[in-house]
Every structure is written in C-alpha cells, then in structure tokens.
Amino acid sequence: MPKKLTIDGKNITARDDATIIQAAHEAGITIPHYCYHPKLSIAGNCRMCLVELEGRPKLEISCNTPVGDEMVVFTNSDRVIEGRRGVLEFLLINHPLDCPICDQAGECGLQDYYMQYGLNKSRFQEEKVHKGKVVDFGPDIVFDGERCILCSRCVRFTQEISQTYELGIFNRGDTVEIATFPGKKLDNPYAGNTVDICPVGALTSKDFRFKIRVWFLKEVKSICPGCARGCNLNVHYNQDRVYRLKPRQNEAVNELWICDAGRFGYKSLNDRRVLYPMVRQGADLARTDWQTALEQASRALQQHAGAGVGMIAAPQGTNEDLYLLSKLADRVSTADQVLLYPGEPGDEDDFLIRADKNPNTRGAEAIGLPAPSSPEATAALAQAIEQGSIKVLYAIDTDLAAAFGAEAAEHLAAKLDCLIVQTSNERPGWQQAHVVLPSAVYTERDGTFTNFEGRVQRLNPAFAPRGEALPAWRIYQRLGQALGQGDDYASAEAVLMELATAVPAFDGMSYAKVGDLGRLLLSDSTAHKR
Amino acid sequence: MQTLNFWQKLYIPEILRGMWTTTRHFWTNLLGNRHTVTQQYPEQPTYVDERYRGRHRLMRKEDGAPRCTACMLCATSCPALCIHIEAAEHEDPTVEKYPGSFTIDELRCVFCGLCVEACPCDAIRMDTGIFALAAYDRGNFLYPRNLLLGDDEPVNIAEGKTPAE
Numbered sequence: 001m002p003k004k005l006t007i008d009g010k011n012i013t014a015r016d017d018a019t020i021i022q023a024a025h026e027a028g029i030t031i032p033h034y035c036y037h038p039k040l041s042i043a044g045n046c047r048m049c050l051v052e053l054e055g056r057p058k059l060e061i062s063c064n065t066p067v068g069d070e071m072v073v074f075t076n077s078d079r080v081i082e083g084r085r086g087v088l089e090f091l092l093i094n095h096p097l098d099c100p101i102c103d104q105a106g107e108c109g110l111q112d113y114y115m116q117y118g119l120n121k122s123r124f125q126e127e128k129v130h131k132g133k134v135v136d137f138g139p140d141i142v143f144d145g146e147r148c149i150l151c152s153r154c155v156r157f158t159q160e161i162s163q164t165y166e167l168g169i170f171n172r173g174d175t176v177e178i179a180t181f182p183g184k185k186l187d188n189p190y191a192g193n194t195v196d197i198c199p200v201g202a203l204t205s206k207d208f209r210f211k212i213r214v215w216f217l218k219e220v221k222s223i224c225p226g227c228a229r230g231c232n233l234n235v236h237y238n239q240d241r242v243y244r245l246k247p248r249q250n251e252a253v254n255e256l257w258i259c260d261a262g263r264f265g266y267k268s269l270n271d272r273r274v275l276y277p278m279v280r281q282g283a284d285l286a287r288t289d290w291q292t293a294l295e296q297a298s299r300a301l302q303q304h305a306g307a308g309v310g311m312i313a314a315p316q317g318t319n320e321d322l323y324l325l326s327k328l329a330d331r332v333s334t335a336d337q338v339l340l341y342p343g344e345p346g347d348e349d350d351f352l353i354r355a356d357k358n359p360n361t362r363g364a365e366a367i368g369l370p371a372p373s374s375p376e377a378t379a380a381l382a383q384a385i386e387q388g389s390i391k392v393l394y395a396i397d398t399d400l401a402a403a404f405g406a407e408a409a410e411h412l413a414a415k416l417d418c419l420i421v422q423t424s425n426e427r428p429g430w431q432q433a434h435v436v437l438p439s440a441v442y443t444e445r446d447g448t449f450t451n452f453e454g455r456v457q458r459l460n461p462a463f464a465p466r467g468e469a470l471p472a473w474r475i476y477q478r479l480g481q482a483l484g485q486g487d488d489y490a491s492a493e494a495v496l497m498e499l500a501t502a503v504p505a506f507d508g509m510s511y512a513k514v515g516d517l518g519r520l521l522l523s524d525s526t527a528h529k530r
Numbered sequence: 531m532q533t534l535n536f537w538q539k540l541y542i543p544e545i546l547r548g549m550w551t552t553t554r555h556f557w558t559n560l561l562g563n564r565h566t567v568t569q570q571y572p573e574q575p576t577y578v579d580e581r582y583r584g585r586h587r588l589m590r591k592e593d594g595a596p597r598c599t600a601c602m603l604c605a606t607s608c609p610a611l612c613i614h615i616e617a618a619e620h621e622d623p624t625v626e627k628y629p630g631s632f633t634i635d636e637l638r639c640v641f642c643g644l645c646v647e648a649c650p651c652d653a654i655r656m657d658t659g660i661f662a663l664a665a666y667d668r669g670n671f672l673y674p675r676n677l678l679l680g681d682d683e684p685v686n687i688a689e690g691k692t693p694a695e
Contacts, residue, residue, distance in 0.1 A: 100601030101626045133623035210617035213602045
C-alpha cells in the first residue's frame with residue numbers, strides 16, 4: 001500500500017517500505033547525507049540527513065525514518081539548516097583543515113556541505129585528536145584516520161557487497177578508528193569501490209593519489225572492455241590522458257560497482273600504444289602513411305583472396321567494427337579460415353567478473369562471425385600457414401604469441417607473404433608484422449559493445465585518437481575501398497544503422513535508442529521484458 | 531582650432547624657434563644629464579618597484595625543504611596554464627606530498643600574479659625584480675624547481691650576466 005506524504009510542499013507517493021530519504025531522492029529532492037548509501041544497509045550514524053517532521057518535537061534522520069501517510073516533511077527549514085550546521089561542526093571538530101593537500105578536495109562531501117550549510121568559524125580551541133596518517137590498507141588503498149568521519153560505508157561494503165569482512169571499527173570515543181582486522185589487508189577484487197563510496201578523503205587510491213587534482217578532470221560515459229559483463233563507466237580524463245575509471249550506475253548491469261581489474265584497465269589507453277602505420281623494411285618496421293600501409297595490405301589480400309587469406313580476430317572490437325570485419329572477411333577469405341580468437345579465459349565470480357575477457361563476444365555471435373575458436377582451430381590455422389596454403393594473415397587485436405606460442409608465432413610470421421597486424425597496443429608478436437595498422441582505443445571513438453546478456457551499450461569518444469590511429473571500422477572501410485568495395489560511412493552510427501537493417505537482432509538499433517543504459521538485442525529471450 | 535597670427539604665418543621664424551628648442555635640449559643633454567630620462571640599461575641596473583611582479587621564485591621552509599605542498603592552487607588559478615607540478619608522496623606521513631617537479635613556462639606566463647595570491651603557504655613569490663629573461667633556446671624558459679628555489683643561478687641579462695652557452 002503506497003504512502004502519500006508531502007515533502008517540501010510537494011505531494012509524493014512513496015513505496016510502503018521506503019524511508020524518507022529514498023522517497024525524497026526518487027522525487028528529485030536531495031537531502032545531504034554521508035553514511036546513507038542506496039546500496040548499503042542503514043547505519044544512521046552521521047546525522048547529516050536530519051529533516052523536520054510536522055508534529056514531532058525533534059528533527060529526525062530521514063535515512064532511517066519510514067514514510068507514513070499524511071506525513072509532512074521539511075528538508076530545508078530554518079530548524080533543519082541549523083541542525084545540519086551543528087552536525088557539520090561536530091564532524092569537523094577533529095577533521096584536519098588541510099584541503100589543499102587532500103586528494104579528495106573538489107569531490108568531498110565535507111567541503112560541499114560546508115560551503116552550503118557551514119561557513120562557520122571553528123570554535124574548537126583544543127588540540128585536535130591525532131590518528132594514523134597514510135595507513136596502508138591494501139594493495140591500492142591508503143587510509144587517513146584523521147580525515148575519516150566514521151560513516152562506516154566502507155565497513156558495510158566489505159560486509160554486504162564484497163562479503164570479505166576485512167574492515168572493522170575499533171576503540172571508542174574520540175579514539176574510534178576504522179582499521180583492517182589483524183593480519184588482514186583490504187585486498188579483494190572489488191576493494192577499489194570503497195574509495196568511490198568514501199564521502200571524504202579518508203580512503204584514497206594509491207594509483208590515483210596525487211596524479212592530478214580532480215577539478216582538472218573531464219568525464220565521459222563509457223563501457224568497460226575488460227570482460228563480457230560490460231560494466232558502465234565514467235572515464236575521467238585530461239587532454240588525451242585517462243587518469244581513472246569510475247563506475248556509472250546501471251541497475252541492469254553493474255549497479256554501482258566495478259571490479260579492480262576493470263578499474264585499472266585504463267593503463268593500456270595511455271601506455272605502450274601503437275600510433276602510426278608501419279610497413280616492414282628489411283629487419284625493421286618503418287613508419288609510413290596510411291595510404292602506403294593500406295595499399296600494401298590490400299595488395300596482399302587481393303593477391304591471395306580466398307583460400308590464401310587467414311584472419312584471426314579477438315572479439316575486442318565494437319559491433320560496428322565486427323560488422324565491417326565480417327563484410328571484409330566475406331570478400332577476401334573463406335569462412336573456415338576466419339577465427340575469432342577469445343584468448344585464455346580468466347577468473348570468474350558470481351557478482352560481476354566474467355571468465356570471457358572480451359567485451360563483445362555476444363555481438364560477434366549476433367553479427368554472424370564464427371563462434372570463438374577452439375585451440376584445435378588455432379592449431380589448424382597454424383598448420384595451414386606452415387603448409388603454405390595460407391599466405392596472408394590478418395591479425396586483429398590478437399596476442400599472436402598466446403594464440404600460437406611465442407616461438408611458433410615468430411616462425412609462422414616468416415612463412416607468411418604478408419602478416420597484417422591491426423592493434424592499438426604493443427601486443428606480443430606485433431613486431432613480426434609486415435604491415436601494422438594502428439587502431440584507436442575505446443575512449444577515442446564511437447561504438448557499441450554487446451555484453452554477455454545481449455545488452456548493446458554505447459561508448460563515447462573522450463578525445464581524438466592519439467597519433468594517426470583510426471577506429472577499427474574506418475580501417476575496414478578504407479581497406480574495403482582499396483579493394484574496390486566502395487562502401488562509405490560517414491560515422492560509426494551510419495555503420496550501426498546499416499547493421500540494424502542487415503542483422504535482425506539489431507533491428508531498430510540506433511545510438512539514441514541505446515542511450516546511456518543500453519538496449520537488449522531483439523533475438524534475446526529476455527528482450528520482451530523491456 | 532587655434533588661429534595663427536601674422537608672425538606665425540610667416541613660417542620661417544617659427545621653424546627657427548623650434549630648431550632652437552631642439553638644439554638647446556641637444557646641448558644640455560650632451561653636456562650635463564640633469565634633465566635626461568634615459569637609463570643606461572643594461573650597463574646600469576634599473577630601478578624596480580618593491581611590488582613589481584618579476585620572475586617567480588619558490589620559498590623554503592626553515593629546514594630547507596620547499597614550502598610548496600603541491601596543492602596545485604597556483605596551477606588552477608593560472609590563466610596562462612604555465613605552471614606544471616607533479617606531486618610526489620612524501621616519506622613523512624604528516625607532510626603528505628611535495629612537488630616532485632615544479633616547472634613554470636616563463637614564455638607562457640603573463641605575470642598576472644594570481645599564483646602568488648592563490649598560494650595558501652606563501653610558497654611562490656614574484657618579488658625577484660627579474661624582468662628580462664633571456665635564453666638561446668625556448669626550452670631554457672622552462673624554469674624547473676631548482677632554478678625557482680635559487681639553487682642555481684638563472685641566465686639573466688637584467689643582472690648583467692652573459693648567457694652561458
């Protein structure tokens with residue numbers, strides 16, 4: 001039975017079991033809070049979410065007060081603001097006032113609410129209580145006891161979400177402190193989320209700490225390419241450098257969390273990139289322009305088109321890439337010589353992490369590329385190269401050393417007339433290539449990934465590709481044109497539009513429909529739910 | 531507009547009167563410098579006002595370490611984006627961080643002084659009075675931390691030094 005109540009003069013119908021803060025947030029009214037978190041249990045210890053209820057003598061915390069019929073709530077009355085000022089003053093008693101050197105500055109709950117409600121001079125004359133600074137909590141997490149306001153979000157996270165129970169609250173009074181249990185480290189695959197949910201600068205990431213001040217960062221919505229889950233991300237970048245990844249809320253995929261492997265996956269966007277087209281000159285790879293590289297690649301593909309061309313691609317590309325790849329493959333190769341090499345499966349859990357470390361295996365399947373190859377199929381491809389029936393190998397985003405073995409990859413490259421390597425990063429075996437085509441990484445381009453559930457999700461470009469790298473779909477398009485195929489697409493969306501008409505599963509798909517939260521493939525049995 | 535009288539309309543006498551003023555100044559300036567405003571720069575150092583905003587310098591704490599805490603407020607306030615700081619973790623946990631590198635691109639700098647105003651630690655000042663920066667290479671205008679701290683003498687014509695090759 002939904003409850004009808006009034007918040008700040010607005011009539012609201014709330015779920016029966018909702019609390020006031022939930023009802024207010026759903027109605028678009030924000031109530032300041034620290035310890036309340038929509039995904040964690042209610043602690044009610046920060047006292048910041050005080051609201052005034054008509055007919056009650058005292059202010060109540062909105063996070064733990066259930067809604068009632070005919071309830072009249074004020075979230076911004078003078079009494080409430082006075083109450084918040086008092087709460088803030090208490091929270092700031094022992095909090096060091098060194099915002100300029102605190103890494104949270106700029107995204108700190110204390111700073112924000114102080115500017116809104118506090119603005120009082122400190123009346124505290126005594127010596128502040130000193131606690132541990134730069135306490136090592138785990139491989140990536142540093143804790144500052146003095147900055148902690150003991151909201152216990154991180155403790156509840158390790159109890160309720162990661163269920164690893166590393167953190168606890170110790171001592172009492174003004175010496176109370178959050179710490180790891182003796183002999184334990186905050187070391188679990190989701191530990192980085194504790195930094196995200198910490199409302200102050202108590203928990204910071206060793207990886208991000210001091211690298212850049214947060215107000216220099218810009219944000220773009222993206223999708224994690226680390227595994228088949230496709231967690232929604234916000235990419236934080238400055239100029240053409242990505243500094244960190246933060247989870248973006250999508251209840252159907254990752255709720256509000258990401259794993260640490262995904263969180264640190266951004267490093268390949270900055271380092272060890274292949275930025276320029278290259279062609280082999282004797283023993284070395286020499287930088288060249290796109291036209292020369294594409295001409296050389298297309299000549300080789302044309303010369304041996306059909307049985308002489310093998311292709312090995314990891315399902316790392318977007319739907320747009322894979323669609324144009326499948327068109328190119330139809331033209332220059334034969335079906336049994338096109339391999340979708342998935343790489344070694346990684347670890348998996350029952351929360352977010354998937355064993356398939358490719359972001360778009362499902363998309364490749366829907367588009368009609370062959371199923372992920374077995375080791376036997378890879379061996380057969382190696383055999384065909386060895387016997388000389390395959391003269392040209394087009395390797396896309398593939399770790400050749402892992403696919404064939406490090407020595408074998410070198411040996412096979414020597415057997416080939418032309419090894420075309422298309423990659424964004426320096427992967428093992430790339431230097432054996434005859435032609436290198438640099439592709440853009442996911443923060444430099446438009447596109448969509450299809451996650452393992454069949455949810456098509458959108459990548460947004462943060463900045464232009466570094467060097468002369470191009471999005472993979474554009475490389476296929478230009479290769480196709482060099483082969484006389486002549487298809488011309490104005491943008492990645494134009495490719496998706498064609499894909500939507502060509503493949504029934506993608507029917508009606510467009511970037512507008514995919515939006516920020518994704519859209520399920522039509523053939524999926526769960527599609528009717530939407 | 532002023533109308534000319536007969537004497538002025540004659541033209542030649544006025545020309546001669548002007549020439550006389552010029553000649554008088556020429557000789558007084560040549561024989562005595564009582565009225566000259568010319569400064570013998572760079573042979574003689576020029577007067578620089580106390581509040582003049584010259585080249586930056588970084589201040590030190592009593593123990594000799596840089597005062598700067600790498601908070602980047604100067605870099606944030608800088609309208610020319612000429613301050614580049616890389617913070618590094620300090621081994622003393624109460625210090626937290628320090629500027630591992632601190633570079634000012636003096637060619638980009640517009641000498642507005644906002645960095646000095648922004649600094650909460652009085653770590654950066656522009657009171658050196660140095661205004662004529664010169665170098666043979668653009669790269670030499672990137673003043674690194676040690677130069678700004680005064681560890682090494684900068685190349686400077688205003689101070690009468692010849693630039694080192």
